[in-house]
Amino acid sequence: MPILFEFRTEARPDNGLIEVYDSDAYLTNSEAVRQSWDTVVAGTGTQIYLRSLQSIAPAEILVRVWDGPAPADSTWIAEGERSTVxxxxxxxxxxxxxxPDIAGHFQLPRSGVYEGRVSWKGRHEAAAQEAGLHAELSTAEQQSPADTDTIWAAHREVLETYRIDLWWTSESEDDEDEE
Structure with a gap:
């Protein structure tokens, strides 16, 4: 099954949160955000929330749109996954x-409802990296800003990745109402 579209970006989680949403659905849904604490991925239909365990290092976000249900990938060893829409x-x-505030935006091959799967890896490694940063900063004798810069630079490696595989399934209800 071919990939129709692929988009990749990095984003530093906002208090552990990364949002993926339709451009008209920018108001945060508090209930879905709370649910993401338990399930890593939560959504409202027009929004998907990804819950990181850290908020300092950038996480990689990879979105792939398929021509049908995404095939299994034995090369990607995920820590977990959730179905999404x-x-x-x-x-x-x-x-x-x-x-950055807006880490990226892209145009899907067509508007409508996409079923999908979000998988992730590196969440715990990124959290450990953040804990190490805090420990180093609290015990370091910071004689110059260069010392702090060196400590920060050593903790900027991207360890956390979220992969979002989507495939189109139907028109949006909004689109159907307009016809």
Whole structure:
């Protein structure tokens, strides 16, 4: 099954949160955010929330759109995965985090409802990296800003990755209502 589209970006989680949403669905859903604490991935249909265990290092976000259900990938050893749905009536998707605020945006091959699967790896390694950073900063004798810069630089490696595999399944309800 061929990949129709692929988008990759890095984003530093905002208090552990990365948002992926249709460009018209930018208001945060508090209930879905709370649910992401327990399930890593939660959504509202037009929004997907990814819950990181850290908020300092950038996480990699890889979105792949398939021509049908995404095939199994034996080369990707994920720590976990969740099914998801992304309803994108506009076809434009935004990825939002703390830094940069808008980590990316892209146009889907077509607007509509996409079923999908979000998988991840490196969450615990990234959290350990953040804990190490805090420990080093608290015990370091910071005689110059260069010392702090060196410590920060040693903890900027991207260890955390979220892969979002999507495939189109139907028109959005909004699109059907307009016809």
């Amino acid at each position: 992304l309803d994108s009536p506009t076809g434009e998707v935004v990825i939002r985090a703390f830094a």
